[in-house]
Amino acid sequence: MFKLTSNPIMGSSNIRDILTSFSPSLDYFAICAGDARIKIWDTLKGQVQTEFADIASTETTSFYSNKPERGHLSVDYTCMKWLALDKKKKRKLGSSLLVLGTGSGDVLALDVAAGQLKWRISDCHPGGVSAVSFATHGSCIYSAGADGMICEIDSLAGNLLGKFRGSTNGISCMAVSPDGKMLATAAGQLKTFNCSDHKKIQKFSGHPGAVRFMMFTEDGKYILSSAVGERCIALWRTDGGKRQSASCVLAMEHPAVFIDGRCIDSGEVDDAGLYVLAISETGVCYFWYGKNIDELRNTKPTKISISSEGIISQNQKGAFPAIFAAKLQGISKPASAHAFVVHGLLIKPSFQKILVHSGTDITLHSSQDGVLLPMSQSVIKSKKGLDLQNRVTALDRAYAEDAVLPLPKILDVHEKKNRHQTLITDPGEVMADSLDSKIQAKFVESKDDTVEVEADSAMVCMEDRLRSLGILSGKDDPRLNLACKSTLFNDIDLEANMPEKKMRAAVLSMSPSNACELLEVLVNMWQSRSDRGKHNLHWIYSILVNHSHHVLSQKSLNPMLNSLYKITKSREVAFQPLLQLSGRLQLIMAQIDKATDDKIQIPSHDDQIDESEDEDEDVEELLYGEVDNESQISSDEDD
């Protein structure tokens, strides 16, 4: 699309000779580097939109035939600014002009969209134009030159409207306030003028050298200026007395070539403050923020620079990345601002919107895409390309192996439920069992619920699955209580067979209230037929013995103790017959053994027969589910 040309600033190590300008709506960017070729970049695409090589000379041949023909190299642009003509149609390029001043004293305006010279004033300032400026949406342009005069030009037609003397010496810089009422010139010292009657308002002294850049803040209250060779930016107050010195000086490491500032005074208190952005000769951007002048004076600048990695070798003359232009776009929150930055290499700048926060330095990485590089660098470049290629990860069928699998769940579906009702929701109903594997999972089927269990893949072992399977129950499950409580007593293994002494020590080490809680849990466990009472009873006994005082004092425990007593009594009644039964059974079993010569061991027995039966059933069912394909189950019960 565009030709890559040799770097026009070959050998120079700073950006002070480069003229840059943003279009009013920041979507285009004009850059001109010494050889009078103006390139218009599309900031969105990052591409050259168009290039004006020798527009001044070609246009003069057709429209101003008396002028001698000259090549573009003979034109020397000294200043460039992009002016919006119409406030409302700001985004339409047709209503904006690129105003240029030349070293030979001409002022010309380009219609960028049409690619035509709009107008030209020849020999406006003998000795060269030093600055052009205009109010935000004003209809007239001011130009200043080495002859010390200031010209007022009609921006539409290019007619010279007026001329007045701004200084006896040559003017080095000039700026117009955004409202168009005030004009500031600098020729060693700063002066402000009233635009309507051209009378001097103020005089500021402090710049010994020629001022290179000067601007008004948006509200017109401050002027920011920087001079050749001075490593600072001066801030001047326009509403003060007749003669003033700088109200604030911001120091930099290199002289500034470009400044942008914004002052938000009233309105939202949060945003209030002064924001100053400057670019030094070496292409480093500085940012200051202060709530007021005093704070601004004391702040350290925030630096935005190009990373040194991008600079491949210093001996490549000219091709050094820098920040060329920047613009404050808006204030997002106090002390930070959006800045639109143009950086990289001059032949292929990058455009980036960044958020600058005061106090946080930013390093930008310049990309070398689209830049023709010398041979030595192309090797590195190609390596980079390889890296890029390598970074692509390709996944095929094996990719999902370490993926998290969903926790399987059983949901109850009420078939009769209406369509719009929530099918199932309460996570409290579906609980994961986190107890040890000794407690076997149990499936309780409620009457109107259809519950299915689908065992999963064969890879998962049964124990894990059982552990993770939820239990559906309408009632509160005491084991869940224990599950939560067990964290409290995690150093005690309730299931283990402990010697009495140890048990006593453990119980004594508990606080009385904890012991009471444990007591409750244990009683609950024992009452529900789900648990073996073998060790429980020992624990209960131990607690009652060792914490008797506390238990007595707790009225709330009375009903529980009552019921415990009743149960104990009732079991006690059954104890004798049970022993008899046990003895009889033992006898019978022994006889059977003898008779069949079988080696079946008598199952160790405790008093909870029902429980073991339950267990057996469960295991059987699960085994069935395991062996057969579970999809069969689902298909059976699907419909």
Add this chain to the structure above:
Amino acid sequence: MIRGGRSHVSSPPAFSNDAKRLLVCTGNTVSIFSTSTGLQIKSLEGHAAEVTTVTVEPAASKVLCYCWTASLDGSIKYWDFSVPELLKTVDIKLPIFSMVIPSLLGQPTERNEKQHNIFAYVSVEDTRETTNPRKKKQPKPKPKPLSGRICKCNLTESRLAGGVTLAEMKVPQVITISPSGKYFGIRKHHKLLIWKVPDVESERMVMRKITLHHTKKMTVLAFHPTQRIVAAGDVTGRILIWRRFGDKTFAVSDGLVDGNLMSSEEERPGVRDNDDADSCTTWHWHPSQVNVLNFSSDGAYLYSGGQEGVLVVWQLDTGKKKFLPRIGSPLLYFTFSPDPSLSSVSLQMSSADNQIHLLKMPSMEILKSISGIKLPCSVPEGYEALCRGIAFDQSAGLVALHTGNYCIQFYSLLDDRGISEVQVCERNHQPGDDVTVVVTLVALSQDGSMMSTAELKIAEEGIGGLVCLKFWASGSQNKEFSLSTVIYEPHRNSQLWLLWYRDAGISAIAFHPTRRVAVSSSYAGDFKVWICHDEFQQKDPMLQNSGWSCHAVGSYKYGSSFIFSCGAVNYISPCRKKAMTAAAFSADGSVLAVAAETLITLWDPDENVLVAVIGETLAPIMSLSFVGKSEYLVATSRGSKPQLSVWSMSKLSASWSYMLQIEAVATAVDASSFAVLALLPESPKCKELNGTVFQGRDGVILLFNATDPVPVASWSVRKAKGGFLAFLQVNPSSIQEYISDGKPPQTLLAYMNADHEYVLFDPYGEETHELSVIHREDLLASEESGHYGYASIYGELPEFQLKKNQATWTPSAPSEKPWETIFNWFIT
């Protein structure tokens, strides 16, 4: 209000006399571009419908800039486009599809007489019941068989020339005029009709006409600038050249004294039947339809271009060829620059992907390109439903849309400019080839730094189909995306591929609002949560290996209501799984909603735990979206039982629903309102009503507050089928310039129609101001008619019934007449 995305290639463009400007028909306006910079300078605004013809008045002086435009709104306008200023309007009240003005092309010296009438020949579509009192045409039952006709129009007196209808045809055709202005012609199926323009025009002049026949349907024709040669292209790619056409018919009036006239009677090679031509030669190079034919200004060369995107230059005498290949898309128009004084003749060429190339001749090098938004690309039959290839970057105001050449174009809606293109599939695009790969989905993360695309290689006879999911990472600020991870067959299970015939196509991709996590759901019945690895490796800058991997999988099985894991080892027949048709993350990212056909399953994306199931809708859900930070979820389903339903997350139940055919849903990031694009029903009565009330608009944008079934605002739109909606967050400083008064809005609603034309407006703006603006415009217009129209709708639309829901929360909308409810509220 911002508009954009206009097509540059709807009609042939025209050069200004100094060749420095190019006039391009862009929707209702004519945009004027600079040929040297490629930037838009001005636009001619005034037509109320699409502009179909722009003709620059030739003048000896380069300074004169006058042009005629004709539009579908039935008017012809005369402009001074240097200012620009409207000078004259001729209203003929019939939609004009094409217009030629022969007298402009004649010798300028002859037009010195001031009283000379200027006649134009227009190709119009007759929409009147009784067309012409003179013809005494009986009102015919609709649709009319021959609604297209060629008429003569007196531009000086601003009226149609009475009774002159040169031809009638089914659809209006484009009129082509010879460069000398002596002949013009149209193509009518297998025939060319050519008229000779009378030397002295008057209204009642009888026009002489000849007909040339061919065996194929013709697509384009062109006249030789000096000789009586006409060339025509047909659908098979042949180019036919008739020499000395109309010798017999036109000779007398031409005053030609030609001795050969009689002798050539016997041998007329290639000429069919009794066609009035001397000879007919056929050239065949183009493999498919010829779209472009143009003779060079000296008549020595013929330029042709077609569907395959190659420009061919034929030497007329010898038939030798030269090519300009790799243009990349079908050529549509070809225009010469009029300025002979330019050392290099630049000419201009439009191609179908909405680009205009300026060529430098004779080297045929592309100097500049003017490009717009990519036009919707065609998708093979049966895959339209799969393709939802558009995504919005809400914060940056960008839209990502997939193009015909396997690219994703990033287009800035605020600036109306393309930003970049990302090649998604590594394959060459050849226009005219059969499409074998379709980019089905595009998704962008909320900050715009990540993109995900899904593509589908279409199986040929059931073999070779491949689904591919790709994740892209944004390299730098300019939306230069680089491929990060590619996953082949993301949802297909290897062990099962023989057992199962269902499509493993990806139905939706959604990004987590804050983290580098995405979810993809598949019609095969599972969804997968993907996670980007460099989230963990940010501390170690050396490890730049940023790949995505599968974090979790899940599926939902209905009936058995058991959720099972589905990893690489899964032998369960997937046919029992419900197709996952849509997926969305909530605004804070804590809940993942996946639609399992008619049910909505809610998951904890980190733990991969099913939290809840809510449902169900009447038809499979097509899209899901959470309404901002509120607790509501919007689901839409299409099909015979379309539905828009809003679900409350706190109650886990339906809050309210409408039976509307929803094309698109947009939710703002932080507001509690959402907008839907609803299609108007297509019952005959409604169509009739559309003509009066909706003025041809087929869709309505409704803005709802999630808690309230009564819409806050509504706008009716055209070309809603295939349209898109999105809320854009706007940086106030960047938008300031577009808003003339008042404070800039926080959010804009973007509506993009099926042709990728779009409009941005403030949905919460001042109603009166906004609506009046909209009403003037064509693309989007408000409803300002009275109630009378709606009463008749209700009788016709019994299918519109608010679905009752069982939730304890009672909807405040009346149950019977949703449209009435909707409309009564905003007609104020």
